[in-house]
Amino acid sequence: xxxPTWIEExxxxxxxxxxxxxxxxxxxxxxxxxxxxxxxxxxxPTSQVQEALLESLERFNPDNPLEMLFDYxxxxxxxxxxxxxxxxxxxxNIDYMIHEDFGYYxxxxxxxxxxxxxxxSHDLTKGVLLELKGKGCRQYENFLLAQHRxxxxxxxxxxxxxxVFKRVDLAINDKVGILDIPELAKKCDExxxxxxxxxxxxYRSGELVHRDEKPDMGNTLYIGSxxxxxxxxxxxxxxxxxxxxxxxxxxxxxxxxxxxxxKNERASKAIEDLLKFExxxxxxxxxxxxxxxxxxxxxxxxxxxxxxxxxxxWFIGKNRGExxxxxxxxxxxxERTLNWLRHQVAPTLKVTSILDVLNETNVLxxxxxxxxxxxxxxxxxxxxxxxxxDVIV
Numbered sequence: 001x002x003x004p005t006w007i008e009e010x011x012x013x014x015x016x017x018x019x020x021x022x023x024x025x026x027x028x029x030x031x032x033x034x035x036x037x038x039x040x041x042x043x044x045p046t047s048q049v050q051e052a053l054l055e056s057l058e059r060f061n062p063d064n065p066l067e068m069l070f071d072y073x074x075x076x077x078x079x080x081x082x083x084x085x086x087x088x089x090x091x092x093n094i095d096y097m098i099h100e101d102f103g104y105y106x107x108x109x110x111x112x113x114x115x116x117x118x119x120x121s122h123d124l125t126k127g128v129l130l131e132l133k134g135k136g137c138r139q140y141e142n143f144l145l146a147q148h149r150x151x152x153x154x155x156x157x158x159x160x161x162x163x164v165f166k167r168v169d170l171a172i173n174d175k176v177g178i179l180d181i182p183e184l185a186k187k188c189d190e191x192x193x194x195x196x197x198x199x200x201x202x203y204r205s206g207e208l209v210h211r212d213e214k215p216d217m218g219n220t221l222y223i224g225s226x227x228x229x230x231x232x233x234x235x236x237x238x239x240x241x242x243x244x245x246x247x248x249x250x251x252x253x254x255x256x257x258x259x260x261x262x263k264n265e266r267a268s269k270a271i272e273d274l275l276k277f278e279x280x281x282x283x284x285x286x287x288x289x290x291x292x293x294x295x296x297x298x299x300x301x302x303x304x305x306x307x308x309x310x311x312x313x314w315f316i317g318k319n320r321g322e323x324x325x326x327x328x329x330x331x332x333x334x335e336r337t338l339n340w341l342r343h344q345v346a347p348t349l350k351v352t353s354i355l356d357v358l359n360e361t362n363v364l365x366x367x368x369x370x371x372x373x374x375x376x377x378x379x380x381x382x383x384x385x386x387x388x389x390d391v392i393v
Contacts, residue, residue, distance in 0.1 A: 072169035115331030280325035
């Protein structure tokens with residue numbers, strides 16, 4: 001009898017990963033003999049055992065199921081010379097950046113290239129503020145790559161001019177669902193979260209957004225106060241992408257995300273540690289282990305002696321490969337503008353084009369023809385046609 005495809009896949013992957021039957025059996029909580037019987041087709045496991053086996057197998061995938069990256073960076077430079085910061089620190093050509101006469105955080109103006117934003121003020125006490133959100137980090141990595149620099153090189157350049165790190169977010173992407181956020185939230189409720197933090201908040205969202213939701217989806221767990229200089233945010237990234245971009249849950253590259261959000265002194269200390277050891281995994285999990293541990297309740301022992309939860313133990317480093325700092329360079333695109341056009345403007349444009357056909361008019365083509373482009377619009381067009389080499393200094 002021909003074996004099911006998934007058993008062939010199981011054996012092929014186990015051998016490819018260099019994994020013995022005994023090690024996989026222990027990781028998935030079954031006996032070695034039972035696994036042997038499954039692989040030879042003598043027994044047919046339940047769907048739960050199949051799922052546990054495949055999930056355990058992926059823990060040993062040499063293409064690590066976890067990746068780590070910067071997801072937010074905000075740095076203040078003690079100068080009012082914005083051209084210096086852009087040219088000498090960011091190493092970008094200011095001539096290609098869009099200048100706006102408004103800002104954020106009480107700054108009166110800013111320069112930007114895509115999502116790389118530099119806020120400035122003539123008030124020296126405010127200085128120049130660089131803000132890179134998620135997209136901004138990915139886009140700036142594109143420039144760093146072309147400059148043959150790393151994040152470490154960039155951060156050193158910042159410290160050399162006495163820059164102050166206001167906020168740094170380190171994100172760990174869980175690609176295979178190692179973390180179970182509803183389970184972690186339950187452990188918080190049942191005091192199985194051993195932490196120096198005194199508070200946590202668990203949110204569920206989106207019940208009315210789609211009809212085909214999975215149970216307990218859209219979970220976000222905050223551990224620690226959002227007003228403090230360090231707290232954690234753990235959320236279902238696949239659901240976020242499903243709602244934002246209509247990406248099916250089973251096609252999402254990342255299932256869950258664990259974010260360490262650091263402000264002011266905590267951000268500065270983390271950067272110091274990163275630059276000293278150039279080991280992002282060491283810095284990241286040093287912070288996590290300092291503040292947090294998930295355990296399994298054991299009424300026969302003191303709470304501090306409870307066994308660390310197996311799934312959590314693997315997340316923080318047991319039986320997995322090293323976790324390097326990942327970069328995912330992305331070129332700047334006007335995808336956000338296109339999404340806005342698609343959802344907010346396109347239906348009206350379609351109505352206008354249909355009315356043009358029915359009424360034998362040319363309203364829409366004439367409107368486009370007569371539209372006046374500002375300097376900002378012309379600069380946007382220019383930015384889309386520049387190569388990375390054109391932009392970097």
